[in-house]
Amino acid sequence: MSALLWVNGVRQDTVSAVDRGLAYGDGLFATMRCSKGRVLFLDAHLGRAVQTSQRLGMPWQASAQLIGLLNSIAIEQQQDLGSDFCIKLLLSRGVGGRGYQLPEHVSVTEVVSVHPMPSHYRHWQMNGIALQTSPIRLGGQTRLAGMKHLNRLEQVLIKAQVLDKGFDDWLVLDTQERVIESSMANLFLIKDKQVVTPSMHLAGVAGVMREQLIYWFIEAGFNVAIRPVIPSELSQFDHVLLSNSLFGVVGVNRIEQCRFAPSALPLQINQALTLSL
Numbered sequence: 001m002s003a004l005l006w007v008n009g010v011r012q013d014t015v016s017a018v019d020r021g022l023a024y025g026d027g028l029f030a031t032m033r034c035s036k037g038r039v040l041f042l043d044a045h046l047g048r049a050v051q052t053s054q055r056l057g058m059p060w061q062a063s064a065q066l067i068g069l070l071n072s073i074a075i076e077q078q079q080d081l082g083s084d085f086c087i088k089l090l091l092s093r094g095v096g097g098r099g100y101q102l103p104e105h106v107s108v109t110e111v112v113s114v115h116p117m118p119s120h121y122r123h124w125q126m127n128g129i130a131l132q133t134s135p136i137r138l139g140g141q142t143r144l145a146g147m148k149h150l151n152r153l154e155q156v157l158i159k160a161q162v163l164d165k166g167f168d169d170w171l172v173l174d175t176q177e178r179v180i181e182s183s184m185a186n187l188f189l190i191k192d193k194q195v196v197t198p199s200m201h202l203a204g205v206a207g208v209m210r211e212q213l214i215y216w217f218i219e220a221g222f223n224v225a226i227r228p229v230i231p232s233e234l235s236q237f238d239h240v241l242l243s244n245s246l247f248g249v250v251g252v253n254r255i256e257q258c259r260f261a262p263s264a265l266p267l268q269i270n271q272a273l274t275l276s277l
Contacts, residue, residue, distance in 0.1 A: 004114035021092025128251035129168035140202035186210035248275030
Protein backbone atom coordinates (compact mmCIF):
# COMPACT_ATOMS: atom_id res chain seq x y z
CA MET A 1 0.00 0.00 0.00
CA SER A 2 1.26 3.49 -0.86
CA ALA A 3 2.12 5.48 2.24
CA LEU A 4 1.17 8.74 0.54
CA LEU A 5 -2.26 8.12 -0.97
CA TRP A 6 -5.77 8.83 0.29
CA VAL A 7 -9.08 7.82 -1.36
CA ASN A 8 -12.15 9.67 -0.08
CA GLY A 9 -10.18 10.76 2.96
CA VAL A 10 -9.02 7.25 3.90
CA ARG A 11 -5.39 6.15 3.71
CA GLN A 12 -5.53 3.53 0.95
CA ASP A 13 -4.35 2.97 -2.60
CA THR A 14 -7.34 1.39 -4.39
CA VAL A 15 -10.41 2.63 -6.24
CA SER A 16 -13.21 0.64 -7.85
CA ALA A 17 -12.29 -1.09 -11.11
CA VAL A 18 -15.46 0.43 -12.63
CA ASP A 19 -14.77 3.99 -11.50
CA ARG A 20 -15.63 6.39 -14.33
CA GLY A 21 -12.29 8.13 -14.02
CA LEU A 22 -10.61 4.86 -15.00
CA ALA A 23 -13.20 3.85 -17.58
CA TYR A 24 -13.67 7.18 -19.39
CA GLY A 25 -11.36 9.80 -17.93
CA ASP A 26 -14.53 11.29 -16.47
CA GLY A 27 -13.15 13.83 -14.05
CA LEU A 28 -10.43 16.39 -13.39
CA PHE A 29 -7.29 16.98 -11.38
CA ALA A 30 -5.15 19.67 -9.81
CA THR A 31 -1.43 19.63 -9.05
CA MET A 32 -0.51 21.86 -6.13
CA ARG A 33 2.84 22.87 -4.74
CA CYS A 34 3.47 22.70 -1.03
CA SER A 35 6.13 25.02 0.33
CA LYS A 36 7.21 25.57 3.92
CA GLY A 37 4.16 23.90 5.40
CA ARG A 38 1.38 25.34 3.24
CA VAL A 39 -0.37 24.62 -0.04
CA LEU A 40 0.35 27.50 -2.39
CA PHE A 41 -2.70 29.13 -4.00
CA LEU A 42 -5.00 26.52 -2.47
CA ASP A 43 -8.12 28.66 -2.86
CA ALA A 44 -7.35 29.23 -6.55
CA HIS A 45 -6.79 25.51 -7.18
CA LEU A 46 -10.02 24.53 -5.43
CA GLY A 47 -11.91 27.33 -7.15
CA ARG A 48 -10.78 26.09 -10.56
CA ALA A 49 -11.71 22.52 -9.58
CA VAL A 50 -15.22 23.69 -8.67
CA GLN A 51 -15.51 25.59 -11.96
CA THR A 52 -14.30 22.59 -13.98
CA SER A 53 -16.65 20.21 -12.17
CA GLN A 54 -19.53 22.57 -12.96
CA ARG A 55 -18.56 22.62 -16.64
CA LEU A 56 -18.52 18.82 -16.59
CA GLY A 57 -21.90 18.67 -14.86
CA MET A 58 -20.31 16.94 -11.89
CA PRO A 59 -21.57 18.40 -8.60
CA TRP A 60 -18.65 18.92 -6.21
CA GLN A 61 -17.46 21.29 -3.54
CA ALA A 62 -14.34 20.96 -1.42
CA SER A 63 -15.40 19.78 2.03
CA ALA A 64 -13.87 21.04 5.26
CA GLN A 65 -12.46 17.54 5.74
CA LEU A 66 -10.68 17.60 2.38
CA ILE A 67 -9.26 21.07 2.97
CA GLY A 68 -8.09 19.96 6.40
CA LEU A 69 -6.40 16.90 4.88
CA LEU A 70 -4.57 18.99 2.28
CA ASN A 71 -3.36 21.47 4.88
CA SER A 72 -2.25 18.74 7.28
CA ILE A 73 -0.30 16.98 4.50
CA ALA A 74 1.50 20.23 3.69
CA ILE A 75 2.71 20.41 7.28
CA GLU A 76 3.32 16.75 8.09
CA GLN A 77 5.21 15.66 4.97
CA GLN A 78 7.94 18.31 5.22
CA GLN A 79 10.15 16.05 7.28
CA ASP A 80 10.22 13.31 4.63
CA LEU A 81 9.98 15.35 1.41
CA GLY A 82 11.61 18.66 2.32
CA SER A 83 10.14 22.12 2.24
CA ASP A 84 8.88 21.82 -1.36
CA PHE A 85 6.79 18.95 -2.75
CA CYS A 86 3.48 18.51 -4.53
CA ILE A 87 -0.01 17.22 -3.88
CA LYS A 88 -2.21 15.90 -6.67
CA LEU A 89 -5.97 16.05 -6.17
CA LEU A 90 -7.90 13.84 -8.61
CA LEU A 91 -11.70 13.90 -8.80
CA SER A 92 -13.76 11.42 -10.78
CA ARG A 93 -17.52 11.07 -11.22
CA GLY A 94 -17.26 7.81 -9.29
CA VAL A 95 -19.15 4.61 -10.08
CA GLY A 96 -22.39 4.22 -11.99
CA GLY A 97 -24.20 4.85 -15.25
CA ARG A 98 -24.62 2.50 -18.18
CA GLY A 99 -21.76 3.01 -20.61
CA TYR A 100 -21.26 6.72 -21.24
CA GLN A 101 -24.60 7.58 -19.66
CA LEU A 102 -24.24 9.52 -16.42
CA PRO A 103 -25.20 7.89 -13.12
CA GLU A 104 -28.51 9.03 -11.66
CA HIS A 105 -26.80 9.84 -8.37
CA VAL A 106 -23.18 10.97 -8.43
CA SER A 107 -20.76 10.13 -5.63
CA VAL A 108 -17.47 11.81 -6.50
CA THR A 109 -14.26 9.88 -5.89
CA GLU A 110 -11.53 12.04 -4.33
CA VAL A 111 -7.95 10.80 -4.61
CA VAL A 112 -5.12 12.70 -2.93
CA SER A 113 -1.50 11.71 -3.61
CA VAL A 114 1.81 13.22 -2.55
CA HIS A 115 4.95 13.42 -4.70
CA PRO A 116 8.46 14.87 -4.43
CA MET A 117 9.35 17.97 -6.43
CA PRO A 118 11.24 17.08 -9.64
CA SER A 119 14.89 17.84 -8.92
CA HIS A 120 15.60 19.56 -12.26
CA TYR A 121 13.06 22.34 -11.68
CA ARG A 122 15.57 24.32 -9.59
CA HIS A 123 18.03 24.17 -12.51
CA TRP A 124 15.29 25.32 -14.89
CA GLN A 125 14.49 28.32 -12.68
CA MET A 126 18.14 29.33 -12.56
CA ASN A 127 19.18 28.66 -16.15
CA GLY A 128 16.09 28.65 -18.35
CA ILE A 129 15.15 26.02 -20.92
CA ALA A 130 14.90 25.38 -24.67
CA LEU A 131 11.71 24.26 -26.45
CA GLN A 132 11.32 22.06 -29.51
CA THR A 133 8.09 22.05 -31.53
CA SER A 134 6.10 18.86 -31.01
CA PRO A 135 4.90 17.04 -34.15
CA ILE A 136 1.68 16.20 -32.27
CA ARG A 137 -1.11 18.79 -32.41
CA LEU A 138 -3.85 19.46 -29.87
CA GLY A 139 -7.42 18.97 -31.06
CA GLY A 140 -9.92 21.80 -30.59
CA GLN A 141 -12.96 21.34 -28.34
CA THR A 142 -14.60 24.43 -26.87
CA ARG A 143 -16.51 22.41 -24.25
CA LEU A 144 -13.24 21.11 -22.76
CA ALA A 145 -10.74 23.87 -23.58
CA GLY A 146 -8.90 25.32 -20.60
CA MET A 147 -9.86 22.49 -18.23
CA LYS A 148 -7.44 20.19 -16.44
CA HIS A 149 -9.66 17.18 -17.13
CA LEU A 150 -8.52 13.56 -16.92
CA ASN A 151 -8.41 12.99 -20.69
CA ARG A 152 -4.70 13.64 -21.17
CA LEU A 153 -3.80 11.19 -23.95
CA GLU A 154 -2.56 14.03 -26.16
CA GLN A 155 -0.02 14.99 -23.50
CA VAL A 156 0.96 11.34 -22.99
CA LEU A 157 1.70 11.01 -26.70
CA ILE A 158 3.60 14.30 -26.72
CA LYS A 159 5.77 13.22 -23.79
CA ALA A 160 6.39 9.83 -25.43
CA GLN A 161 8.36 11.57 -28.19
CA VAL A 162 12.11 11.90 -27.65
CA LEU A 163 13.45 15.45 -27.58
CA ASP A 164 16.51 16.28 -29.64
CA LYS A 165 19.70 16.91 -27.68
CA GLY A 166 19.77 20.37 -26.14
CA PHE A 167 16.00 20.72 -25.71
CA ASP A 168 14.12 20.44 -22.42
CA ASP A 169 10.41 20.40 -23.29
CA TRP A 170 7.96 20.56 -26.18
CA LEU A 171 6.24 23.59 -27.64
CA VAL A 172 2.72 22.47 -28.54
CA LEU A 173 0.49 23.80 -31.33
CA ASP A 174 -3.13 23.03 -32.11
CA THR A 175 -4.50 21.58 -35.34
CA GLN A 176 -4.88 25.11 -36.72
CA GLU A 177 -1.10 25.64 -36.26
CA ARG A 178 -1.46 28.12 -33.41
CA VAL A 179 0.87 28.21 -30.43
CA ILE A 180 -0.91 26.96 -27.30
CA GLU A 181 1.49 25.93 -24.50
CA SER A 182 4.40 23.69 -23.63
CA SER A 183 3.72 20.06 -22.78
CA MET A 184 3.02 21.06 -19.16
CA ALA A 185 3.09 24.84 -18.80
CA ASN A 186 1.63 28.10 -20.09
CA LEU A 187 3.49 30.61 -22.25
CA PHE A 188 4.01 34.35 -21.84
CA LEU A 189 5.55 36.35 -24.69
CA ILE A 190 7.03 39.73 -23.78
CA LYS A 191 8.19 42.80 -25.70
CA ASP A 192 8.84 45.99 -23.76
CA LYS A 193 5.75 46.41 -21.53
CA GLN A 194 3.53 44.26 -23.73
CA VAL A 195 2.68 40.69 -22.69
CA VAL A 196 0.84 38.14 -24.83
CA THR A 197 -0.36 34.75 -23.59
CA PRO A 198 -2.03 32.35 -26.03
CA SER A 199 -5.80 32.01 -26.03
CA MET A 200 -7.21 28.82 -24.49
CA HIS A 201 -10.66 28.98 -26.10
CA LEU A 202 -10.15 25.88 -28.28
CA ALA A 203 -7.36 23.86 -26.65
CA GLY A 204 -4.88 23.81 -23.80
CA VAL A 205 -4.95 24.07 -20.02
CA ALA A 206 -5.50 27.47 -18.40
CA GLY A 207 -3.27 26.94 -15.40
CA VAL A 208 -3.68 28.45 -11.96
CA MET A 209 -0.20 29.97 -12.23
CA ARG A 210 -1.13 31.50 -15.60
CA GLU A 211 -3.91 33.35 -13.82
CA GLN A 212 -1.55 34.52 -11.08
CA LEU A 213 0.96 35.82 -13.64
CA ILE A 214 -1.72 37.74 -15.52
CA TYR A 215 -2.61 39.49 -12.25
CA TRP A 216 1.07 40.14 -11.49
CA PHE A 217 1.81 41.63 -14.91
CA ILE A 218 -1.22 43.93 -14.77
CA GLU A 219 -0.29 45.17 -11.29
CA ALA A 220 3.29 45.72 -12.49
CA GLY A 221 2.08 48.02 -15.28
CA PHE A 222 2.28 45.67 -18.25
CA ASN A 223 -0.38 45.53 -20.95
CA VAL A 224 -1.62 41.93 -21.16
CA ALA A 225 -3.32 40.46 -24.24
CA ILE A 226 -4.88 37.00 -24.42
CA ARG A 227 -5.14 36.10 -28.09
CA PRO A 228 -4.22 33.50 -30.74
CA VAL A 229 -0.49 33.30 -31.52
CA ILE A 230 1.14 31.83 -34.63
CA PRO A 231 4.71 30.45 -34.71
CA SER A 232 6.03 33.11 -37.10
CA GLU A 233 5.30 35.77 -34.44
CA LEU A 234 7.66 34.30 -31.87
CA SER A 235 10.78 36.00 -33.20
CA GLN A 236 9.14 39.41 -32.62
CA PHE A 237 9.32 39.05 -28.83
CA ASP A 238 12.25 39.81 -26.56
CA HIS A 239 11.50 37.29 -23.81
CA VAL A 240 9.45 34.13 -23.35
CA LEU A 241 8.41 32.73 -19.97
CA LEU A 242 6.78 29.48 -18.92
CA SER A 243 4.61 29.05 -15.85
CA ASN A 244 3.12 26.17 -13.94
CA SER A 245 2.16 25.50 -10.35
CA LEU A 246 5.24 23.44 -9.50
CA PHE A 247 8.23 25.20 -11.04
CA GLY A 248 6.67 28.66 -10.88
CA VAL A 249 8.23 30.73 -13.67
CA VAL A 250 11.16 29.79 -15.89
CA GLY A 251 12.71 31.65 -18.78
CA VAL A 252 12.81 30.21 -22.30
CA ASN A 253 16.23 30.70 -23.88
CA ARG A 254 15.21 29.48 -27.32
CA ILE A 255 12.42 27.90 -29.31
CA GLU A 256 13.92 25.81 -32.10
CA GLN A 257 16.61 28.15 -33.51
CA CYS A 258 14.91 31.36 -32.34
CA ARG A 259 16.78 32.75 -29.34
CA PHE A 260 15.47 35.10 -26.67
CA ALA A 261 17.28 37.56 -24.42
CA PRO A 262 17.79 36.69 -20.75
CA SER A 263 15.28 38.37 -18.47
CA ALA A 264 15.21 39.31 -14.80
CA LEU A 265 11.46 38.67 -14.76
CA PRO A 266 11.53 34.97 -13.72
CA LEU A 267 13.60 35.74 -10.62
CA GLN A 268 11.52 38.81 -9.85
CA ILE A 269 8.18 37.01 -10.19
CA ASN A 270 9.31 33.87 -8.34
CA GLN A 271 10.48 35.99 -5.43
CA ALA A 272 7.33 38.13 -5.41
CA LEU A 273 5.01 35.10 -5.44
CA THR A 274 7.21 32.98 -3.11
CA LEU A 275 7.93 30.45 -5.84
CA SER A 276 11.74 30.29 -5.73
CA LEU A 277 13.17 26.77 -5.38
